[in-house]
Amino acid sequence: MDRLFALVDCNNFYASCERLFNPKLVGKPVVVLSNNDGCIIARSNEAKALGIAMGTPYFKCEKQLKAWRVEVFSSNYPLYGDISSRVMTLLKQLEPDVEIYSIDEAFLHLNKIAGATLADYGMHLRKTILRCIGIPVSIGIGSTKTLAKVAGHIAKKNEELQGVFDITGADVDSILGDFAVGDIWGIGRCLAERLRLRGISTALDLKNCDDAWLRKHLSVAGLRTAMELRGVSCLTLDDCPVSRKSIASSKSFGYQVESLEELKEALATYIDQAAVKLRKQRALANCLEIYLTTNRFCKTAAHYSARKIVTFAEPTANTTVFIRHAIPALTRLFRPGLRYQKAGVVLFGLVPESFYQPNLFRQRDHRASSLMAAIDSINGKWGRYTIQHAAAGFDKPWKHRQEKKSPAYTTRWKELPLVKASWPGL
DNA sequence: TCTGGGGTCCTAGGACCC
């Protein structure tokens, strides 16, 4: 029996999440901003129809959006994360083999079913998700992941398909001939431009390229993409989640920060966030990288960006150790008189907790891991920052902007949606 | 004034080894 791939992609996911608990947004143009209310990262169909481009800096289009009466939201990750896990849980109930690819996409394995077309089955999945969760999805079906992605793209763009397209039953070459090379999964802006200069502008052109040429100019990844377009499956369904190889935390500041003290607070806060993720993954880090940067768009001052990697004597998940090593490194990178825009931390060289190798010359500090576990448990119960390192500061004035955030409807008791009912005659 | 954040993979080149 042929195993086929389906890609389930939530339409305009963040904008759709905002609509779930705010039905007055239905039919209206909605956009969602990135962290720090910086750029537009999600748009409803109505917003797309107005010509609002993905990634536009908010400050450049704020007036225009107001004039068009576009509804604008800061990103609300607790909400999107929760809705995403509901969609994924439902998918796993409907199909056994599911790979969660991103917050709004999943790949599935489909089996050919006697008596029903794959498109019919896709339609059934789509309707079930819409009925149970309220999120519209597009579904693409193909013999490889890359072809399923192509099919998903077509399903989304062509209304008459009602959100589902099965490329296996279609004239693949004629579809690929109309499909821009830059829209292929794995071909980004740079490669698309490089290909275009060589006269390769459609997916069909790429599919028909010579293997040796592809290997040389686009590396193994490009060759693999072309193979997948030919129907040769090179990418498998990855249905057990792999542990991360690095954990990062960084954010732009709400204003340009000049003082070392504020940078220290911010960095300690980001370290704290990354360390919590690390411990959740039951892992230890061997290395930590810190970096800070001034505004790269600023034309009046030279851009400064610096980073420093610290390696530990033994892998750890202890926030105190991370902060103790990071602060001196930050102090060395700090240049007075500059206006810093962003700082961040990356924990890497991760190993599972169970792989911990004791240091011959040192005794493991078991009290530290108990302390971390206690802090995580308190913060888990009473909320983030209930207990924290003093180094992370308290007021955090440098924090990023989030001026238009909707409530955490599904993850905070205090922010549950209110339902108002009125009865005639009462 | 104001331009996101968090990941992965691949390659080239240098350092180093025998």
Next chain:
DNA sequence: TCTGGGGTCCTAGGACCC
């Protein structure tokens, strides 16, 4: 004049993804 060969590991940088 002519300065090895083969291998590993690490890092930086570039490209991609959502």
